[in-house]
Amino acid sequence: MSEQANMATIQLNGDKQNFIIDKKDFKTGSRGYYGTGKMVAGGKKYQISIQVVEIGSKPKEEQKK
Numbered sequence: 001m002s003e004q005a006n007m008a009t010i011q012l013n014g015d016k017q018n019f020i021i022d023k024k025d026f027k028t029g030s031r032g033y034y035g036t037g038k039m040v041a042g043g044k045k046y047q048i049s050i051q052v053v054e055i056g057s058k059p060k061e062e063q064k065k
């Protein structure tokens with residue numbers, strides 16, 4: 001995977017910051033990426049959580065007979 005594929009850019013009040021997001025298998029069975037961090041925008045501090053979920057990645061439940 002290229003470095004750009006696991007990077008998210010957040011723009012808040014015109015201030016930009018890059019965050020590295022790591023591959024994650026969620027408890028629901030879905031696959032995607034997740035990252036956290038802190039940034040300063042407009043002189044204020046913010047905590048950032050990024051969740052990227054691949055649509056359709058959750059395994060389908062087998063139908064009961």
